[in-house]
Amino acid sequence: MFITVLAIILILIVIFQIAKASEYVSVLKGEDRAFKQNNKINGALMIAFLILGLIGVFWCNHELYPKTLFPQGSSSVEGENVDKLLKITILLTGIVFFATQILLFWFSYKYQYKEEKKIHFFSHSSKLELIWTAIPTIVLAILIVYGLRSWFLFTGDAPKNAIQIEVTGHQFGWTFRYPGKDGVFGKKYFKDINATNELGLIWKDSAELSQKADPATFDDIIMGGTVYLIKDKPVRFIINSQDVIHDVGLPQFRMKMDAVPGTPTTLWFTPKYTTEEMKKRTGNPNFVYELSCDQLCGVGHWSMRAVINVVTQAEYDAFMAKQKPAYYSAFPAKDPDNIKAAAAVSDSSKPVKVASPADTTKK
Amino acid sequence: MSHEVVLQADVAGVHGTAHHEEHHHKQSFITKYVFSQDHKIIGKQFLITGIIWAILGGFMSVLFRLQLGFPDTTFPWLETVLGKWGKGGHIAQEAYYSLTTIHGTVMVFFVLTGGLSGTFANFLIPLQIGARDMASPLMNMLSYWFFLLASVVLLSSFFLETGPFSGGWTAYPPLSALGQASDGSKQGMDMWLTALVFFVVSQLLGGLNYISTVLNMRTKGMSMTRMPLSVWGVFLQAVLGVLSFPVLFAGFILLIFDRHFGTSFYLSDIFVAGQILPHEGGNAILYQHLFWFLGHPEVYIVILPAMGLVSEVMSTNARKPIFGYSAMVMSMFAIVILAFLVWAHHMFVTGLNPFLGSVFVLLTLLIAVPSAIKVFNWLTTLWRGNIRFTTGMLFAIGFVSLFISGGLTGIYLGNSAIDIHIHDTYFVIAHFHLVMGVAAFFGMFCGVYHWFPKMFGRFMNSTLGNIHFWVTLIGAYLIFWPMHYEGFAGMPRRYYDYSGWESFKQFISLNKFISIVVIITFTGQFLFVFNFFYSIFKGRKVTNKNPWQSNTLEWTTPIKPLHGNWPGEIPEVYRWPYDYGKDGVDFIPQTTPVGEDESVH
Numbered sequence: 001m002f003i004t005v006l007a008i009i010l011i012l013i014v015i016f017q018i019a020k021a022s023e024y025v026s027v028l029k030g031e032d033r034a035f036k037q038n039n040k041i042n043g044a045l046m047i048a049f050l051i052l053g054l055i056g057v058f059w060c061n062h063e064l065y066p067k068t069l070f071p072q073g074s075s076s077v078e079g080e081n082v083d084k085l086l087k088i089t090i091l092l093t094g095i096v097f098f099a100t101q102i103l104l105f106w107f108s109y110k111y112q113y114k115e116e117k118k119i120h121f122f123s124h125s126s127k128l129e130l131i132w133t134a135i136p137t138i139v140l141a142i143l144i145v146y147g148l149r150s151w152f153l154f155t156g157d158a159p160k161n162a163i164q165i166e167v168t169g170h171q172f173g174w175t176f177r178y179p180g181k182d183g184v185f186g187k188k189y190f191k192d193i194n195a196t197n198e199l200g201l202i203w204k205d206s207a208e209l210s211q212k213a214d215p216a217t218f219d220d221i222i223m224g225g226t227v228y229l230i231k232d233k234p235v236r237f238i239i240n241s242q243d244v245i246h247d248v249g250l251p252q253f254r255m256k257m258d259a260v261p262g263t264p265t266t267l268w269f270t271p272k273y274t275t276e277e278m279k280k281r282t283g284n285p286n287f288v289y290e291l292s293c294d295q296l297c298g299v300g301h302w303s304m305r306a307v308i309n310v311v312t313q314a315e316y317d318a319f320m321a322k323q324k325p326a327y328y329s330a331f332p333a334k335d336p337d338n339i340k341a342a343a344a345v346s347d348s349s350k351p352v353k354v355a356s357p358a359d360t361t362k363k
Numbered sequence: 364m365s366h367e368v369v370l371q372a373d374v375a376g377v378h379g380t381a382h383h384e385e386h387h388h389k390q391s392f393i394t395k396y397v398f399s400q401d402h403k404i405i406g407k408q409f410l411i412t413g414i415i416w417a418i419l420g421g422f423m424s425v426l427f428r429l430q431l432g433f434p435d436t437t438f439p440w441l442e443t444v445l446g447k448w449g450k451g452g453h454i455a456q457e458a459y460y461s462l463t464t465i466h467g468t469v470m471v472f473f474v475l476t477g478g479l480s481g482t483f484a485n486f487l488i489p490l491q492i493g494a495r496d497m498a499s500p501l502m503n504m505l506s507y508w509f510f511l512l513a514s515v516v517l518l519s520s521f522f523l524e525t526g527p528f529s530g531g532w533t534a535y536p537p538l539s540a541l542g543q544a545s546d547g548s549k550q551g552m553d554m555w556l557t558a559l560v561f562f563v564v565s566q567l568l569g570g571l572n573y574i575s576t577v578l579n580m581r582t583k584g585m586s587m588t589r590m591p592l593s594v595w596g597v598f599l600q601a602v603l604g605v606l607s608f609p610v611l612f613a614g615f616i617l618l619i620f621d622r623h624f625g626t627s628f629y630l631s632d633i634f635v636a637g638q639i640l641p642h643e644g645g646n647a648i649l650y651q652h653l654f655w656f657l658g659h660p661e662v663y664i665v666i667l668p669a670m671g672l673v674s675e676v677m678s679t680n681a682r683k684p685i686f687g688y689s690a691m692v693m694s695m696f697a698i699v700i701l702a703f704l705v706w707a708h709h710m711f712v713t714g715l716n717p718f719l720g721s722v723f724v725l726l727t728l729l730i731a732v733p734s735a736i737k738v739f740n741w742l743t744t745l746w747r748g749n750i751r752f753t754t755g756m757l758f759a760i761g762f763v764s765l766f767i768s769g770g771l772t773g774i775y776l777g778n779s780a781i782d783i784h785i786h787d788t789y790f791v792i793a794h795f796h797l798v799m800g801v802a803a804f805f806g807m808f809c810g811v812y813h814w815f816p817k818m819f820g821r822f823m824n825s826t827l828g829n830i831h832f833w834v835t836l837i838g839a840y841l842i843f844w845p846m847h848y849e850g851f852a853g854m855p856r857r858y859y860d861y862s863g864w865e866s867f868k869q870f871i872s873l874n875k876f877i878s879i880v881v882i883i884t885f886t887g888q889f890l891f892v893f894n895f896f897y898s899i900f901k902g903r904k905v906t907n908k909n910p911w912q913s914n915t916l917e918w919t920t921p922i923k924p925l926h927g928n929w930p931g932e933i934p935e936v937y938r939w940p941y942d943y944g945k946d947g948v949d950f951i952p953q954t955t956p957v958g959e960d961e962s963v964h
Contacts, residue, residue, distance in 0.1 A: 251853020262631025
């Protein structure tokens with residue numbers, strides 16, 4: 001470390017001494033000559049930078065494009081619009097980028113100082129200015145029209161057949177709730193949250209909070225860490241937060257929505273590929289859809305992860321059939337299985353499957 | 364000192380005369396350099412404070428880039444230097460988030476607002492419009508001292524047990540409101556808020572002064588349409604600041620109430636750290652509206668002065684009038700107005716009403732039009748010019764390049780449908796660092812190299828300046844260009860470690876590369892720092908009042924102007940400042956009356 005710092009300081013001193021010496025030289029051999037020489041060097045560097053820069057842009061694209069999400073495409077039907085729009089935008093801005101950067105450095109090189117050169121006194125031109133006000137306006141209008149069409153699709157109502165899942169963020173993990181057999185999310189209230197009732201479902205009457213138990217809560221299923229979706233079936237997330245602002249980030253599905261305490265938000269999409277299919281498509285046997293927190297929420301922000309498992313309808317049905325409402329794990333005495341078991345006074349082999357609130361995050 | 368003799372050989376005569384003028388009025392060191400009311404000294408105070416902050420802010424980024432680039436490597440010296448923040452040779456999580464937060468706060472507010480517009484608004488407005496000083500020199504002085512006070516308070520928060528604020532420079536509640544949610548939101552946040560409140564006071568004192576000076580104190584003949592674009596830039600940024608900083612102030616006050624006085628402006632339904640909080644009915648998104656009502660104009664507060672400086676330096680060194688002066692001014696006006704109407708594009712994924720969102724998409728993309736006009740005008744200014752690559756000019760060209768690269772990606776982010784995908788990813792980091800971070804820094808460097816002779820009566824070393832320019836330009840692109848790809852992969856910003864993520868871990872080697880370039884580029888900045896401080900005392904002396912053959916008024920003052928700027932009458936102005944190469948004359952200063960046989964531009 002010490003040696004590195006020393007080396008850096010030495011390099012800086014050498015550069016400084018060279019710069020200092022060049023200043024003396026320029027004074028001694030005449031500033032005018034030194035200026036012209038220096039100007040030529042910078043002019044050449046301008047064109048060199050342009051050429052190397054353009055090569056760099058292509059090389060960077062060659063190296064990094066495969067690591068983006070473009071090659072695998074969107075995993076949601078709606079997200080395809082994002083990719084399409086991105087491609088149009090990249091094309092249009094790309095043309096402007098190359099045109100303007102090439103002109104900038106090429107002009108700098110071409111019109112570098114030459115003695116006796118007369119500049120072209122050109123202070124304004126209404127025609128030119130009109131042209132380059134109109135062109136960006138038209139281009140932007142195209143992008144706005146395309147963009148807003150997708151925007152209204154994404155933010156519009158979810159299809160009627162969408163499965164509903166409630167997503168709740170907390171420092172630093174995610175909890176998912178399915179409405180259960182009745183298809184209705186039971187009411188919840190944050191003051192009901194406790195160790196056995198992590199979402200604050202209104203399971204009991206409470207005079208203190210002047211509330212009555214909501215029977216719709218009794219069959220709600222709660223899961224932590226992993227959420228199951230069905231291929232080709234729209235899903236609607238109802239997003240909540242318990243503490244600070246989080247964000248449900250779904251890069252493969254091209255979707256994102258904040259989780260705001262006190263203000264539920266929603267987001268919907270239609271998964272196109274199961275997780276298994278994605279493993280084959282990407283050639284990555286470890287592929288998983290990840291839900292990342294995209295809004296800084298505290299020191300564990302970076303580890304606030306959940307897994308999304310997209311499965312077929314049959315797999316989903318089989319999985320859901322095994323799930324037990326959270327109510328029964330909080331009140332095992334009310335669990336019909338337990339009641340039956342108690343009645344039969346046998347068979348205790350079936351462990352009570354509880355949605356564990358534990359984070360999947362590793363600390 | 365034979366070197367000194369070589370460099371300053373032709374200065375001896377000038378030196379003698381300069382001494383004579385200094386007998387005006389005797390001032391003590393304290394009143395002259397510390398509690399000075401001279402706008403030039405205040406400008407330099409802002410600049411030097413800004414440079415110190417930039418070094419600190421840059422160093423913070425080096426520290427957190429160490430973590431991002433080398434998550435598995437231990438640096439024992441970190442523990443030596445940072446104590447518990449560098450435990451085991453790693454930047455601790457808390458430290459990582461504090462460093463990113465304070466890096467952002469410092470760079471946006473203290474360097475690119477205080478350091479950039481504070482410096483050049485103070486230094487250039489009176490000199491370029493022909494005034495002896497600001498409208499209120501006392502307010503001007505207070506503006507600096509509030510800025511310094513803010514700096515001291517913010518810096519002190521590093522010495523708290525619970526550390527400085529760590530919830531991001533935007534300080535979104537509830538994270539910023541609840542000490543239980545994060546250690547940084549304890550006293551660190553109180554100090555952060557105090558610092559920022561002082562900063563707003565400083566900005567208002569300064570801004571009101573800039574506006575009244577520009578409106579009321581222009582010399583005879585200096586109509587608004589004859590003002591250099593550099594003055595337009597700082598004038599319009601002051602207008603933006605005066606209209607938007609109070610809104611941020613209000614947002615902060617409500618936050619302070621929520622933190623300490625039990626109100627629920629931003630808080631509702633919160634269960635944090637095992638505790639149910641009593642707050643109900645507040646809305647966390649309200650803060651974001653208030654914050655971004657300043658926050659978005661803020662990026663123009665940063666970039667408008669840079670645009671002005673670049674326009675001025677570019678015209679001077681292309682020996683050619685700036686193309687489309689009135690279009691330049693009109694586009695700045697358009698930017699000012701639109702800047703107030705686009706704030707919610709930072710909030711497309713907060714659950715914003717979709718229709719409202721679409722209005723903000725429209726207005727946001729509209730703001731690209733005046734920006735595009737400016738770029739085309741700069742390009743046309745270079746076209747068929749006679750370009751001198753002074754260091755200031757190099758940075759002006761670099762500014763345009765970076766502004767194009769960073770500006771175009773704004774079109775992606777402003778379009779809400781795309782924004783959903785790349786919001787809060789590295790794409791955003793790349794976008795704003797290029798367009799308002801590095802580009803504004805380039806505007807600042809451009810200004811410093813160009814006006815250094817006016818500030819200190821000496822030149823900065825141009826070889827060193829050239830090396831600094833190329834290192835910084837190449838470094839900036841190598842750092843931020845690849846980040847766009849990380850953004851296209853959806854890689855979230857503000858993560859401490861990506862190695863546990865199947866979706867993002869393919870970028871570990873790229874992150875290492877970026878971190879190495881960050882270290883090199885940061886080190887390269889010491890070429891500037893050293894050049895700057897060395898040249899103040901030892902630089903080659905300016906022997907000519909107008910070393911760049913420029914038209915503007917500041918170059919009609921003595922080489923080292925005293926308080927009051929012009930020893931005699933303030934010169935009168937007869938023309939716009941961009942008569943370069945007109946009728947075959949290389950340059951015609953603004954003080955030259957219009958000749959009878961002269962063509963009208």
